[in-house]
Amino acid sequence: MTSTLTPVRKRSALTKGQLPKAAPYIVLAVALVLGAAILALIGFNAFGWGLVSAILFAAGLVGWSLAVEGARKAKDKLATCLVVGAFLIALLPLFSVIWTVLVNGLPGLLDPGFLNTSMNGVTGAFDNKTVEEGAPLLGGIYHALMGTLLITVLATLISVPVGLLTAIYLVEYGEDRALARAITFFVDVMTGIPSIVAGLFAAAAFFAVVGPGTKTGAVAAVALSVLMIPVVVRSSEEMLKIVPNELREAAYALGVRKWRTILKVVLPTAISGIASGITLAIARVIGETAPILVTAGFATAINTNVFSGWMASLPTFIYTQILNPTSPSNPDPSSQRAWGAALVLIILVMLLNLGARLIARMFAPKTGR
């Protein structure tokens, strides 16, 4: 009697054929150990260990699942492993780049005078002395920093009004007219213009209008504007589109003129998104090298006049210091300067990106509820 009533603990048919919850961790542990063992045989390095372990982990988990759960679940596990693997692979270059720039760039950045001297008069002889006799490293990025800031500010001054007004036209006046559709299409096409072609355009235009060989900061600013305008248009357009129509209608109902409505109601509502979009656009063009290379040339001295003379910028400074070191026989000081400049440039870009997020958050319209 008792034997018939004793509940028999059987695995339910629903949970039959499932891997235990801890399966991934067990496989991971085994894979790490096996990976270390294999790598120990052929010479240990961290990258190889990670790679071998990941392959072992995927193979082990999928194989186990195939044996216990069947082909469909095993395929699902395989897909999951591949997708997570793809993400980890994508992170590798990011960390590698940031690590390389930090390690190589910090010595240059911490060098006294790096941020507030230019390369004017710094020749290969000084660099040779630095390497051979341990003299202090001369030369810095002040001229390039000034050039980058001036060119970017000028490009922003050109692009923001044009881009913002175009976005307003597209959203508020364009309706679905052929012209608006054409502008939208060509703005999309413009986002795909290679940066060097934008540089060549500015160079060609100024060669044709001003005279052959015209290379100044202003030409570079025009080239950067060609790259910046479509970004500003797209982001502003998206932001203006999401302004609720009720706000416009309320303003019209009070008899407010359309342009006053746009300036006083629509723009203030969308300003946070627009400002962060503009900041991101600046972050995009501040690191552009190719257009500046073909439009502003390289300079080693400080030039704060964007309308005359060659101008240096951070990206072209990095490029020339790597490709044509100041002292061809001792390229180390040049590469140190280049990495220092790269670090400064990355910090600038990251700050702009961060700023964009902060602006978006701080000036976000208060949704009153």
Added chain:
Amino acid sequence: MAAAMEQGTDAFVPYIKICRAPAAVTSAAETRIPSKPKDREVTTTSLTKSRGAGHAGDKVFSAATLAAGCLILVVLFGVALFLVIQAVPALVAPPDKIQGGEGFFTYIWPLVIGTLIASVIALVIATPIAIGVALFISHFAPRKLASGLGYVIDLLAAIPSVVYGAWGVAFLAKEISPSYNWLANNMGWLPIFQGPASATGKTILTAGIVLAVMVLPIITSLTREIFLQTPKLHEEAALALGATRWEMIRMTVLPFGRPGIISAVMLGLGRALGETMAVALVLSSGVLTASLIQTGNQTIAAEIALNFPEASGLKVSTLIAAGLVLFVITLGVNMIARGIITRHKEFSGAN
């Protein structure tokens, strides 16, 4: 027409505009005004006093926005026009004056092929990884982490191209050259891995890998947006029928996103074709070769960047003509990609 509107029937301007809320003052609206009955004018005289600056402001403002929009079209037209004007001398010059001495076509041909090789390498590497990353962020990662992880991938796009170039030449080329030797020794029978491998690692394959890293965030962010727009009901229906997560993705997400994936890849191709600095810094350029692990090959963009600063005379025209070729190629690729997106407007995220 405009004069008629300002004189008699100004009272109706606000009224008409409210009805046609975001519309511009079109000619159709203006012509309709005089035909409206006149009696209402009497009841709304107070409104007629508010004319003046406001009205002029409307006109000026809408004209300014229109001008800005047209300026963009003019600029794009100008890009093509100025490039053509400056390129003509190279196109009509006698063949022996062009670099290489055999005419512009012979000069540009290897560069076009080199550009295509580098871009194809980049896409072959980046596309599967980008789709994987996009799927991870849209369907696999924990919901709370997803947007943060997306931001991390976007950081890849924030790093300037010259820094990628510096990384490629100082880190990647050095680290990867042993595997090129391995490829040359073991896979050398394939023409693309024909040895001897470059000792410095500054080859078109390295440049292609750097390009892959640069186009990865572009393809990822576009495909991610599209995957997120898969109708939830489709996904839930698949899951309710007992599909595993992967089967659900294959049955609903991927078919829905296919046009989006294609156009994202095309846009990535457009970026890879025009990318300059990574190739200029990484690749140790030379004549066109089939082997990817020897020094050699060159892309249009890198050729321009390396030679333009010191160029003069006909050389400038030649390089601008090369830029024109690049412009036409990328324009074609981008137009096709945008065409696909526009044709499948429901995927684009508007509304």
